[in-house]
Amino acid sequence: MKVPARPRSAVPHLSVEMWILIAVSVVTAYLVVPPLFSVIQTSLTTTTLAGAIEAVTLRHYRDVLFGFRLAAPLANTFYFALGSSVLSTFIGGSIAWLVTRTDTPLRGLGYFTAFASFGTPFILYTIGWLLLLGRSGPVNAWLRSLFDLTGPAFNVYSLPGMVLIESFLWSPLVFLMLAASFRAMDPALEEASTACGASGWQTIRRVSLRLILPALFSVVLLIFIRAFEAFEIPALVGLPGDVQVLTTSIYLDAHRMPPRYGTAGAFSVILMLVVAAALYFYSRTTREAARFHTVTGKGYRPALIRVGRWRYFTAGLIALYSFCLLVLPFFIVLWASLLPFYSHPSLEALSRLTLRNYETVVKFPKLFDAVRNSMLLGIGTATLVMALTTLASWILVRTRLKARWLLDLLTTLPLVFPGIVMGLAILRFYLIVPIPIYATLWILLVAYVARYIPYGIRYTHAGLLQLHRELEEAAYSSGASWLNCFRRITLPLLTPSFLGGWVFVFLISAKELAMSILLAGPRTPVVSVTIFELWENAQLGELAAFGVVWTAILLTVAMGYYLFARRYGIQLQ
Template identity: 45%
Template sequence: MAMQNTDMSNIAPAMILPGHSRRWAPPPPSVIVLMIILAVLVLPPVAYLIISSLYTTTFLGYFDEFTFAHFTGILDNPRFFANLLNTAIYSVGAAIVAIVIGVVIAWIVERTDTPLRRYMIVVSVVSLGTPHVLYTAAWLLVLGRAGPLNAILMALTGSNQPVFDVYSMVGMILIEGFIWTPLAYLLLSAVLRSSDASLEEASMMSGAGVLQTFLRITLKLCIPGILALMLLVFIRSFESFEVPALVGLPGGVSVITTDIFDAVNSRTPPDYGQSAAFSVILLLLVMILLRWYSRISRHAERYQTITGKGFRPRVIDLGRWRYLTAAILIGFIGLVIVLPVGMVLWASLLPYYDGINAASLTRVTLHNYVLVAQSYSFRSSILNTLIVGVGAATLSSGAAALCAWLVVRRVRGAWLLDQLATLPLIFPSIVLGVAFLQIFLNTPFGLYGTVLSIVIASFVHYLPYGMRYAYTGALQINRELEEASGVAGARTWTTFVRIVVPLLLPPIVTSWLLIFLLSVRAVSMPLLLAGPHSQLVAVTLFDLWSNGQINELAAMGLTWMAFMTVVSVILYILSRRFGLSVH
């Protein structure tokens, strides 16, 4: 499966400047219509965030007086800087955990003859089907007071009390790092796969060992990719919500995203002004980080080693050491899939969870699955989730295909479509949720709390991902095919539908599946926008954990994961068939 550069902040470098024209002329109607639609969807969140952060509101939610009090209140509070430090420590730690494990697994898979290495890609892609809430809950069961880790540590130390406290900064770092480990492996595999192994072979022929070659040659060649990926994981952890909410808050560890959620959901009346101010600060920090990430990614060409005919991907014969590396891969499979899923399965078969012990075997039951099957709320949340996933994926991939084609063909004014379509990239999910919450509360259409509101917000949030794929695919279409269609008498839209769309179908389908997976497992944005009749699976799982209904959560989560695993495998098969990236 071909892995491509994941620099989402630089989706289409060629789009930034419009084409030359000696005489100014207005854009064609199609471009103008798309500009208006995207502007109406993308620009209001920015405007509402800024306005809400700078104005007081009345009891009914209307804007009242201009003020900087929301910002000064945050900056004057020492808790803000303590939580900002917590966010930075948590994000750096998670990035280090993910990168260290990812580098080792990627090197074993791409550079050695270790058995089982071909199955690692399947394991990682299947992890896409696991909602972050379920994955976090699974690791809380593994690392919690009654989990197997503490049972082993208590047996080794003779302690009567749990030795490891998962509800801590260390617990947050480990769980978030484990969540991003499959992504780190996938992207670092792409870096190693596109690097010429001849330099490593030359090192070993000169007498260097495998480990010395790995440390002095392989790692140095991968420095740009490692740094860029580390910053990417740092950014995603910086704006994450699930682990801070489920692990940090019970342990008294707060970060910026939980401060935003607290200002909206845990106060009466909700403090939308302060949540907007928090969101603006987080937005500015993410913009700076994305800019830095873009600069690092652009310098990667300094370390390119693919030079044309001389490029030959090779693997290292490890001899007897391949059994050790095979054991490491088995450990990776256990870490990513077997251990967390096994704990969820075990919890789903018990009437109440009290750890792993022999007495629990007598209480094994399928009652939780019966409850899930008979639950109207579960069936409703599944339907709502599918509607959101299908709606967001269809709108994002469809709009992106049209915009990307217009941009690649340098249609007059299309460069602005690129800017509007990629702007949502700077929004962390919870920040975009706060922005749309403000919009839907202040519109007369009654959108707040509906499934349609979540579809609209998800469409805007994932539109840059659709542009990423569609633009790459559109670049590969030769203009001569469209010119031949025009010579044959076809109109522009006929050419787009009959010629361009079929050729763009592989990236469109793959982006559709990816956006579907991302939108159905999101929590922070739907958690702010969902109403009583628009609950999603991920939100329901979050509520079940918050209410202490661990066993129902496990049964519901495992059922949903089985379905999402099928979708993930389809994504993998399509990406292999068409040579497309899944990230």
């Protein structure tokens, strides 16, 4: 008897890998593609008062490019980013070299300072330096008395002031990145130079600096990109001094009445193109770094340079760096939180110390709501980002699917979005589409997840590369399903990288301002926007007390991460 053939299914059979690729790609595309479409559409269209598209036009680009509105912000942005990248690399690189390549005391203080700085909100850190360097701050008061000046010795509300504060802000990241490169250098080349009669300065200039040149250039370029798209310092320091950059130009156009979204969109597209070009050169630089490798199969122990009688001077430099980076900004904010009205530190002001500002923080419901919302957004963002990027990294590392290039592109696309541009794009998109999440926590969550996908995938991708697939193959050979293998083998082994990425994403999302200032509504306050509003309203005492409480929370998380990273050898980069 002839058995009839089973009819073929019209739907082709898809493997587990393909289903995961499709699911992750769809979710990631929903998060990152609409903002790109939205910002381009906004820059090319005019709208009616009701928000409907009226016409397609290049008028916004013409106004920006030929209306003399671009030249000054673009030049200021370039000088600000270039100065910040060079100065922060010099500061962070010098401390990294002292910590990793010399026998100076207090080397552990360098790592502690770098990790602890990630627990300080960027906006509060900036305000701390404004209080220190402001016209009535202690630094100007001391300089006036020392040199018998009538006016302020240093105007912090200027381009040099912006560069100085931004350099301090990014120097911990420079320290961590260059410290890893300094530790990986083979000292045999330096020892050979010394054996040939070269002096210490000649060895550093002709050997060490040339070996570290690719890492140095890539760090400068990375900080240039981050400073080019920065918003906090240009808004708090630049705007009061009438120094506009591209990000603050976007912010001002979006906050005009009526909003000039078209012009803001044109500024955003130009800013994205510059960032994309810089990222391209950054990827080329890091990809060609193999020509300068000094770590090979030959074993070595990095030798520490003996600084001799200079050891107390070098230890003093590390202590001074930690003092300026952590103690000074936090101390001045703490001082302001204990005064009914701000005055620079003095013995006379000690009699006015009070805890009234902290009582206001505890009793004021909006401040409590801001902390709750920021915590919820930080936890939700970190969890969703790490879950999504873990699956994406598994596809990119463990499979050979031809379509995985699309997922790789989608997960790196948010890097071209500065925070202020992502905020504007998502704002415009959800004003048009019939999805009712505008002015809710959901729109902030969507923006945060979309923005920080590249940060999460950096951790999970590197973690999976370090895991050999033989354990997973053994599980499959024993009959385990993909889900059981992923849940019982892959995830437990990936836990250090997963948790490290989770804490990092939590910290940066809890401090985010550029997107939040456009997306947060009156009923959905977050900490960074609340601090910004308190600063604009000159409520310095309440701001300082609120900032101290929030910094204590984030510092606890950052220090926990510091101990966790030391235990598992995770680098915060």
